[in-house]
Amino acid sequence: MSLSVEQVLLQLSLNLSSSLSTEQQYQKLLQGISQVFPCDASALFVLDENGYLSPVAVEGLTSAILGRRFCPTQHPRLQQIMASKQPVRFDADSPLPDPFDGALLNIEHNIDVHDCLGCSLYVDGALVGVLTMDALNVGAFDHLDMVTVETFAALTAATLRNIGQIKALRTQNRKQKYVTQTLIQQARSQHGEMIGLSPLMAQLSTNIATVAHSDYAVLITGETGTGKELVAHKVHALSHRADRPMIYVNCAALPEGLAESELFGHVKGAFTGANSHRAGKFELADGGTLFLDEVGELPLVLQAKLLRVIQQGELQRVGSDKYQTVNVRILAATNRKLPDEVVQGRFRSDLFHRLNVFPIHVPPLRERHSDIPVLAGYLLEKVRQQFNAPNLHVHPKALDMLEQQPWLGNVRELEHTLTRAALHAIQQQCETIEGHHFDLPNINHDVKNTSDLFPPESKPMRQLVESYQKQLIEHALSESNNVWAKAAEFLQMDRGNLYRMGKKFEL
Secondary structure (H helix, E strand, O other), rough: OOHHHHHHHHHHHOOOOOOOOOHHHHHHHHHHHHHOOOEEEEEEEEEEOOOOEEEEEEOOOOOOOOOOEEHHHHHHHHHHHHHHOOOEEEEOOOOOOOOOOOOOOOOOOOOOOOEEEEEEEEEEEEEEEEEEEEEEEOOOOOOOHHHHHHHHHHHHHHHHHHHHHHHHHHHHHHHHHHHHHHHHHHHHHOOOOOOOHHHHHHHHHHHHHHHHHOOOOOOEEEOOOOOOOHHHHHHHHHOOOOOOOEEEHHHHHOOOOOOHHHHHHEEEOOOOOOOOOEOOHHHHOOOOEEEOOOOOHOOHHHHHHHHHHHHEEOOOOOOOOEEEOOEEEEEEEEEEOOHHHHHHHOOOOHHHHHHEEEEEEEEOHHHHHHHHHHHHHOHHHHHHHHHOOOOEEEEEEHHHHOOOOOOOHHHHHHHHHHHHEEEEHHHHHOOOHHHOOOOOOOOOOOHHHHHHHHOOOOOOOOHHHHHHHHHHHHHHHOOOOOOHHHHHHHHOOHHHHHHHHHHHHHO
C-alpha cells in the first residue's frame, strides 16, 4: 500500500524519538524518500571532520558504497551539491561523471542516461551532509515539488542532528562512567587499610562485614582520629553499591544558610545567587552511598528534613514544589555521644534511631596499644617511598615509648608524630627512629610522668577531651599570632571546623 507524503513525513518524524538504532534511522529515511519520489536509488552522506563525505545509508545501490569515502574535489556533482543551499538537479546529458555509475542493483552495466538530484543538509547554518537521488528514466524529476524536496531535506538534516547529539551524549556518558570508575578506584586506594591485629580490630572487621551487604543505615562512633571515615569506606567497598559513588558530606563544614541546598539541591532563582538548577549531595549519591561525617553537628531544622528523606526516600529541592525519589544508603559518623545529645535536646531522637540501625564503634588507640608496632610499620611506608629510605624503622625502645602514650588524637596523632620523627631521622641521615626524634610531651620521660595528663578524680570523658581541645586551640592561636587560618594549618584541620570549635569554647 502506497503512503501519502504526509503519512511518510509523520512516520519519519516519529522515528526521531524512537529507539531505533542509528543505522535503522538512516535506512528508514531513505525508504521513506523512495516511497515519495520517483527514484531508483538514493544515498545519505555525513560530512566528517576531514571534509570527506561518508555514506551512512543507501537504497537501490550496492552495499559496497558504504565502505567508501568520497572526496568532494574528485566528484564534481557532489561538490556542486555541497556548494548550494538549494536542491541541485543534473540533466540527463550532464557531462559531469556520476559517483554511482555501475553501482545500481537492478542493472549490470554503467549508467549512461539518467536523472540525478541532490540536496545539501544544514543544521544551524553548518553543512552536515548530503542527500542524493537517482532515476533511470529521463525526466523523472521534471515535475517535482521543490518545497516537498526541501521539506524532506530539512527532516533528514534534523535526523542527522538528532543522531549526532545522541552519539555525543553516549560518548560523554561513557567518558563520565570511565572518570567515575577511575575516581572510585583512586578513592579506594587513597583511603588505605584498616591496620591492627588486636581482638578489638578483629571485632571491628567482623561488624563491618556483617552489615556491609545490607542497605541498613550505619552509625559509626568514635573519638577524633580513630578512622571513622576509613570504616565508612570499608563498608561501602564491601557492599553491593561498591561500583557506585560514595558521596562525602562534612556536616560540621556545611555553610550556614546553604546547608539545605548542599544536601538537597536547589532550583534556579530559589535564592540570591541561585543562577541555575543544582543537584544536592543526595541526588549525586542516588544508587550509591551518602556518608554524613560529623552528623552530630547538624542543626535541628536540617535534622527534620534529613529524617524525611531517610524515611520516605523523597527529597525536595530548595525553591521547588516537586518531590524526587532517591535510593541512597546512609552511613553517618560522629565523635559525640548522640544519646546524651538527644537527652539535652540537641539531636532528634527519631533521627538518632533511624541512623543507629547498626552501630559500629571504632576503639581509641589507647585501648589497643598492641597494634602500635604494626601501625608504625604501615604508617611509615609513605615516608619510606617518598624519601627513598627503604630501611627506615623504629627502634624497639622507641616503640615501647609510643605504646605508653595516651594518644588523645588516636591514629591521626600517631601518624603525624611518626612522620615528624621520620623526617628528623632522615635529616640526620639515620635509618633508625629513636626516642629523641619524637617531640610529643612526655614522649622521652618515664611513663609515670604521663599521669599528669590524667584527672585526679572521676570526670566525664567528653569534658576532659573538650578541655584538651580548648588548650590545643589556644596553643595553636598563640603560635599563629591569633590568625585562625594559620592556627587551622598548625592543627592540620579545616578552618571552618576550627572556628566553630573556637566559638563553642568561647575563644
